Amino acid sequence: MVWRLKKHSVLPGFGLTLGFTVFYLSLIVLLPLTALCLKSTSMGWPQFWETVSHPRVLASCRLTFETAATAALINAVGGFIVAWCLVRYDFPLKRVFDAMVDLPFALPTAVSGIALTTIYASSGWIGQWFAPWDIKLVYSRWGIIIAMTFIGLPFVVRTLQPALEDLEKENEEAAACLGASRWQTFRFVIWPTIIPALLTGFAMAFARGLGEYGSIVFISGNMPMKTEIASLLIITKLEQHDLAGATAIAVILLVSSFVLLLCINLLQWWSSERVRGVA
Amino acid sequence: MTSSKQRMAPGRMMLPLQEPSWVRWSLTAFSCSFLILFLVVPLVVVFTEALRKGFGAYWAGITDPTAWSAIKLTVLVVGISVPLNLVFGLAASWAIAKFEFWGKSLLITLIDLPFAVSPVVSGLIFVLLFGIHGWFGTWLDAWGLQVIFAVPGVVLATVFVTFPFVAREVIPLMQEQGTEQEQAALTLGASGWQTFWYVTLPNVRWAVLYGVILCNARAMGEFGAVSVVSGHIRGKTNTIPLHVEILYNEYNFVAAFAVASLLALLALVTLVAKTLVERRIHFSTTSLEPTTVES
Numbered sequence: 001m002v003w004r005l006k007k008h009s010v011l012p013g014f015g016l017t018l019g020f021t022v023f024y025l026s027l028i029v030l031l032p033l034t035a036l037c038l039k040s041t042s043m044g045w046p047q048f049w050e051t052v053s054h055p056r057v058l059a060s061c062r063l064t065f066e067t068a069a070t071a072a073l074i075n076a077v078g079g080f081i082v083a084w085c086l087v088r089y090d091f092p093l094k095r096v097f098d099a100m101v102d103l104p105f106a107l108p109t110a111v112s113g114i115a116l117t118t119i120y121a122s123s124g125w126i127g128q129w130f131a132p133w134d135i136k137l138v139y140s141r142w143g144i145i146i147a148m149t150f151i152g153l154p155f156v157v158r159t160l161q162p163a164l165e166d167l168e169k170e171n172e173e174a175a176a177c178l179g180a181s182r183w184q185t186f187r188f189v190i191w192p193t194i195i196p197a198l199l200t201g202f203a204m205a206f207a208r209g210l211g212e213y214g215s216i217v218f219i220s221g222n223m224p225m226k227t228e229i230a231s232l233l234i235i236t237k238l239e240q241h242d243l244a245g246a247t248a249i250a251v252i253l254l255v256s257s258f259v260l261l262l263c264i265n266l267l268q269w270w271s272s273e274r275v276r277g278v279a
Numbered sequence: 280m281t282s283s284k285q286r287m288a289p290g291r292m293m294l295p296l297q298e299p300s301w302v303r304w305s306l307t308a309f310s311c312s313f314l315i316l317f318l319v320v321p322l323v324v325v326f327t328e329a330l331r332k333g334f335g336a337y338w339a340g341i342t343d344p345t346a347w348s349a350i351k352l353t354v355l356v357v358g359i360s361v362p363l364n365l366v367f368g369l370a371a372s373w374a375i376a377k378f379e380f381w382g383k384s385l386l387i388t389l390i391d392l393p394f395a396v397s398p399v400v401s402g403l404i405f406v407l408l409f410g411i412h413g414w415f416g417t418w419l420d421a422w423g424l425q426v427i428f429a430v431p432g433v434v435l436a437t438v439f440v441t442f443p444f445v446a447r448e449v450i451p452l453m454q455e456q457g458t459e460q461e462q463a464a465l466t467l468g469a470s471g472w473q474t475f476w477y478v479t480l481p482n483v484r485w486a487v488l489y490g491v492i493l494c495n496a497r498a499m500g501e502f503g504a505v506s507v508v509s510g511h512i513r514g515k516t517n518t519i520p521l522h523v524e525i526l527y528n529e530y531n532f533v534a535a536f537a538v539a540s541l542l543a544l545l546a547l548v549t550l551v552a553k554t555l556v557e558r559r560i561h562f563s564t565t566s567l568e569p570t571t572v573e574s
Contacts, residue, residue, distance in 0.1 A: 007379040011461055012471035017374040024367045028439055029392055032404035035414055039407050078313045085310040089303055099554045103318045106546035108500025110520035111539040114527050115321040118328055150317050172296060182295040211397020214502035231399040243412055250400045257395045
């Protein structure tokens with residue numbers, strides 16, 4: 001066997017299209033990302049560590065991770081129920097609700113930011129109900145969680161919907177015929193099948209929350225050490241011409257989202273392996 | 280497709296194939312209130328706040344010269360970035376879907392990369408390249424060119440964040456459709472270009488449109504990345520979302536929400552178009568003959 005880079009094909013245009021693809025990809029994506037990597041390595045480990053271990057940076061990273069995890073958890077629960085209802089039940093305006101799930105993708109983040117701030121402010125539609133109890137929803141951790149939940153919702157719902165649609169009714173019927181209660185069927189037949197999709201959705205919502213900026217700057221209040229998220233700290237450092245500091249935080253964000261991406265790919269591989277194992 | 284209306288005929292044994300009705304009702308009520316709370320209310324509030332002081336104030340907010348220049352800049356940025364990524368998306372999907380070559384899955388992963396990069400970081404990488412202290416900073420400065428805090432930077436950042444949209448919608452569909460139709464066209468004497476134009480493109484046109492819709496929405500609404508590179512120069516490098524931010528931070532809420540309502544309208548149009556096109560894609564893939572699907 002002759003080892004070749006490309007299998008023979010009668011179709012034309014391979015060189016042209018692949019060449020253009022690689023060129024454009026390198027220019028727009030790879031070159032800038034390489035610049036980021038080189039910039040961070042040129043800093044040297046001690047300087048990197050010094051920047052990253054600064055209390056303000058640590059506080060912002062901790063806040064970002066905690067709020068993103070909380071929001072992803074809320075989305076995992078809420079999004080699961082929403083996806084379940086959209087796939088399995090009929091209710092009025094179901095198609096409209098279904099289409100609306102994509103709104104956080106379509107609505108620019110700045111718009112959702114100012115809208116959420118207005119709603120949850122102490123004079124807003126929802127915030128006024130919490131004001132008498134002295135619960136501040138905006139300019140606090142809660143505001144960040146609200147914004148991240150809004151942003152992450154479609155990821156969970158849209159990942160779960162196909163998984164729920166693919167469930168075979170026969171398995172549930174078999175379980176019911178064998179005397180399982182509805183809860184047992186759910187717990188032992190449905191739940192194990194959809195858990196990879198749920199975890200994938202969770203990871204995607206978490207990753208999106210980590211990097212989110214637009215909707216959060218309006219609602220968080222941006223108080224250093226308290227409600228300052230990592231993305232905002234990057235911008236603050238840039239405005240102070242601290243390019244190295246900004247790069248260091250960017251590297252943390254980038255590495256965590258790559259790790260999450262890897263987790264998502266592993267989860268998808270796991271679920272496809274399981275499907276193959278069953279079939 | 281199994282219908283959710285799984286009613287048993289009377290007199291037969293009832294198997295627990297459906298949740299009890301109180302569970303169904305409470306779950307549905309929960310989802311509807313969750314969606315209304317998180318999705319409908321924010322959308323409604325944009326329009327009520329924009330029209331709070333009447334239509335006159337709303338109109339004044341939109342027709343303000345700085346708002347108008349923000350709109351023009353956004354249209355320019357979209358006009359450059361969407362066609363670029365459309366051409367790239369088509370070229371990439373032709374190469375990836377129609378040929379087998381080494382390193383293909385790596386290439387697909389790399390194309391998806393911009394989705395994994397947070398918006399602020401996407402802006403930062405261009406500052407590192409073209410900023411004054413960046414790689415090409417001194418060189419650009421010597422030629423009197425400005426990329427960062429100028430329109431080219433805004434365009435570059437937008438191209439980066441919208442990079443994968445067309446490609447990732449078109450690649451799976453083209454892969455599913457295989458190469459048989461193209462081979463037939465070539466055998467019948469069509470040129471490569473004719474084959475692409477008359478055979479391949481019509482087969483994937485809804486996926487292309489879908490990708491363009493998503494790409495357009497993101498390009499118009501991108502905030503984080505653009506905010507880093509634009510420098511917020513009023514009337515010059517402000518796109519619509521940045522203009523919204525400035526108005527909002529100046530406590531000019533009516534104008535901010537008026538301009539924001541344009542973006543909200545765009546989001547609604549996007550959702551409707553997306554739903555319609557999705558139905559088309561579903562229709563065209565289910566009507567495909569199974570013989571054209573290759574593993």
